[in-house]
Amino acid sequence: MKILIADKLSDNAVKALENMGASVRLEPDAAAGDLPQLMNDAEILIVRSTKVNKAAMDAASSLSLIIRAGAGVNTIDLEYASALGIHVANCPGKNADAVAELTIGHMIALDRNIVDNSIDLRNGVWNKKGYSKARGLKGRTLGILGLGSIGTKVAAVAQVMGMNVQAWSRSLTEQKAKTMGLGFCPTPMDLARSSDIVSIHLAASNDTRHLVDRSFLEAMKESAFLINTSRGEIVDSAALMEICSSKSLKIALDVYEDEPGASEKTFPHTELAQLITGTHHIGASTQQAADAIADEVVKIVESYRSSGKPLHPVNARDKSTAQFNLVVRHFNKVGVLAAVLDALRNADINIEEMENSIFSGGEAAVCTLKLDDRPSDVILNEISSMDNIIKASLK
Numbered sequence: 445m446k447i448l449i450a451d452k453l454s455d456n457a458v459k460a461l462e463n464m465g466a467s468v469r470l471e472p473d474a475a476a477g478d479l480p481q482l483m484n485d486a487e488i489l490i491v492r493s494t495k496v497n498k499a500a501m502d503a504a505s506s507l508s509l510i511i512r513a514g515a516g517v518n519t520i521d522l523e524y525a526s527a528l529g530i531h532v533a534n535c536p537g538k539n540a541d542a543v544a545e546l547t548i549g550h551m552i553a554l555d556r557n558i559v560d561n562s563i564d565l566r567n568g569v570w571n572k573k574g575y576s577k578a579r580g581l582k583g584r585t586l587g588i589l590g591l592g593s594i595g596t597k598v599a600a601v602a603q604v605m606g607m608n609v610q611a612w613s614r615s616l617t618e619q620k621a622k623t624m625g626l627g628f629c630p631t632p633m634d635l636a637r638s639s640d641i642v643s644i645h646l647a648a649s650n651d652t653r654h655l656v657d658r659s660f661l662e663a664m665k666e667s668a669f670l671i672n673t674s675r676g677e678i679v680d681s682a683a684l685m686e687i688c689s690s691k692s693l694k695i696a697l698d699v700y701e702d703e704p705g706a707s708e709k710t711f712p713h714t715e716l717a718q719l720i721t722g723t724h725h726i727g728a729s730t731q732q733a734a735d736a737i738a739d740e741v742v743k744i745v746e747s748y749r750s751s752g753k754p755l756h757p758v759n760a761r762d763k764s765t766a767q768f769n770l771v772v773r774h775f776n777k778v779g780v781l782a783a784v785l786d787a788l789r790n791a792d793i794n795i796e797e798m799e800n801s802i803f804s805g806g807e808a809a810v811c812t813l814k815l816d817d818r819p820s821d822v823i824l825n826e827i828s829s830m831d832n833i834i835k836a837s838l839k
């Protein structure tokens with residue numbers, strides 16, 4: 445098993461992979477453009493934020509699994525991976541505590557102007573009066589966009605801090621919000637209008653691109669806070685730059701549209717930087733999160749090695765469209781299933797999924813095949829009467 449790690453991963457995880465018998469190549473400073481040259485005969489590619497595009501996959505004929513050592517998979521061309529039959533898996537929730545911690549940190553920093561306080565002190569300015577105007581967070585309304593792993597954790601911490609927490613999330617219902625002690629916002633715009641602080645925890649996709657757009661920003665309360673630790677593309681940063689001063693919005697960002705890769709050294713959006721408090725996409729960058737992610741990556745490789753299926757697949761088809769389940773009980777002999785497949789091929793029936801389980805003792809087995817068409821009774825009889833078949837039936 446050949447593994448290319450094109451980002452930083454802990455030494456312990458590398459050792460654990462090697463102990464599984466894998467040959468591991470470490471390229472911690474690789475950029476997206478380097479991947480085609482580095483792929484060679486890698487079967488598994490492990491990345492953090494390094495983008496994985498068509499060129500990388502085209503250069504890797506042995507590649508069968510890409511592991512995102514993190515949560516967001518918008519950096520991987522999922523459509524192309526699916527078209528080439530390459531599994532993509534991620535580590536859901538494993539860095540959520542770290543991002544929630546940074547989010548809460550940004551929220552407190554905005555309220556108390558911690559960054560400006562510190563810059564003034566460094567410049568020899570003492571301004572206790574000027575900086576003594578925080579509103580405080582207790583009793584204020586925090587609106588969370590996206591109640592996934594991170595959004596849920598941010599909500600829980602904010603509740604402990606005495607904030608009123610409300611949320612919009614695509615599958616959130618009023619009832620579910622109520623059981624979580626949260627206010628329910630039927631639409632993102634409702635949340636924008638009624639929150640003192642908006643915190644974004646959505647996955648980036650075509651649906652969520654610029655979900656926080658000009659009209660959302662205009663709907664926000666005067667002097668509200670906006671915090672984005674999810675993905676830059678979710679906020680229309682051009683609109684943000686135009687609107688934030690006129691509405692006195694306070695902004696904290698960890699992520700940016702067209703943000704530099706991890707190995708780059710220049711931040712191009714300096715105009716935006718003047719208007720915000722910003723961090724360098726470090727939401728997940730704590731030792732705790734790195735350890736939790738590394739452990740999960742090892743589990744994903746283990747699951748893939750032992751079953752051929754990775755834990756946490758993100759590009760598997762949600763639900764098979766095949767409606768016909770052919771169940772074949774058979775003796776555990778060479779060639780039995782090949783004959784079944786042959787009969788189905790001759791009938792022009794496609795097998796979409798197939799699973800064979802052997803019973804204890806190893807004598808008999810049952811194979812379930814999901815088919816795109818109904819086999820006729822003639823074919824069922826033909827299969828049932830084959831050598832070493834006990835019975836074939838449709839379920």
Ligand SMILES: NC(=O)C1=CN([C@@H]2O[C@H](COP(=O)(O)OP(=O)(O)OC[C@H]3O[C@@H](n4cnc5c(N)ncnc54)[C@H](O)[C@@H]3O)[C@@H](O)[C@H]2O)C=CC1
Nearest residue numbers: 515516590591592593594614645646647651673674727728
């Ligand atoms: N700043 C950082 O270092 C980090 C940033 N992130 C970002 O935060 C995002 C959220 O992370 P988690 O909470 O762990 O993920 P999650 O998968 O648990 O939650 C994702 C949320 O996005 C929503 N969502 C997904 N697709 C959607 C769509 N098409 N339309 C509307 N809503 C949609 C889901 O309903 C869910 O509420 C990640 O996707 C990632 O982009 C994650 C980890 C670290």
Ligand SMILES: O=C(O)CCC(=O)C(=O)O
Nearest residue numbers: 492493514515516539728
């Ligand atoms: O690995 C990183 O530093 C980025 C983490 C992240 O953005 C994610 O997990 O979605």
